[in-house]
Amino acid sequence: MPKKIVAGNWKMNTNIAEGIALALGLKELLKKSEVEYIICPPFISLEAISKMLADSCIKIAAQNMYFEEKGSFTGEVSVTMLPGLVQYVIIGHSERRQLFGESDEMINKKVKACLEHDLIPILCVGETLETREKGEAQEFVSEQLQKDLEGLDKAKVVLAYEPIWAIGTGQTASPEQAEEMCSFIRAQGLTGNSILYGGSVNAENASNLAAMPNIDGFLVGGASLKAKEFGKICAAMQN
Ligand code: PGA
Numbered sequence: 001m002p003k004k005i006v007a008g009n010w011k012m013n014t015n016i017a018e019g020i021a022l023a024l025g026l027k028e029l030l031k032k033s034e035v036e037y038i039i040c041p042p043f044i045s046l047e048a049i050s051k052m053l054a055d056s057c058i059k060i061a062a063q064n065m066y067f068e069e070k071g072s073f074t075g076e077v078s079v080t081m082l083p084g085l086v087q088y089v090i091i092g093h094s095e096r097r098q099l100f101g102e103s104d105e106m107i108n109k110k111v112k113a114c115l116e117h118d119l120i121p122i123l124c125v126g127e128t129l130e131t132r133e134k135g136e137a138q139e140f141v142s143e144q145l146q147k148d149l150e151g152l153d154k155a156k157v158v159l160a161y162e163p164i165w166a167i168g169t170g171q172t173a174s175p176e177q178a179e180e181m182c183s184f185i186r187a188q189g190l191t192g193n194s195i196l197y198g199g200s201v202n203a204e205n206a207s208n209l210a211a212m213p214n215i216d217g218f219l220v221g222g223a224s225l226k227a228k229e230f231g232k233i234c235a236a237m238q239n
Contacts (some may be wrong), residue, residue: 002195
């Protein structure tokens, strides 16, 4: 059985004090269960929050990283700087792909670097509305998976299906749409992997999505910034 996971991607929100307060709220709220809880704070807060959560059931992810170990890459955070601070790293989020020009080739190198350094990549894939309307969503996602995972041991990778049209728009994929793509992803040789859904998940829609057989969890953006709401989403995955 793939592990159930609920991950909160804070994106570029919270300064250090706000991040600590949010993490503290979650530490009080979330109790150990079969669901793995992960939070993804900005880099600047990782050290403080990882110390604070060391004795809790909450794991930590970085939102990105660079695949080189060190060198002249101004502004980047290296894969070797993260072990000890985080257990997971989000790789290939659509905002990285669209706003910062990350290619599948680069994402493949990042997934590889994660695996080499015992970090678990949460690899994001998903189509635009235009691609979906053309009826090419599965073909598109399958190509992303193929390129992003080429030559790598897939077994330890967590997948997140995040249709771009559903991210931050309030327009969630229906449980059936999300299930259809997650089961398609599973059929690409990813039987034992956790497959998450992301895109406008909130406390109201989480239960219906969680009931789908091939949705093993969520990658939550906006709704992960409020401890209570995130707690409700975690509870929906538990039931
Ligand atoms: P959202 O973001 O929940 O705010 O739509 C999801 C994500 O980008 O991971």
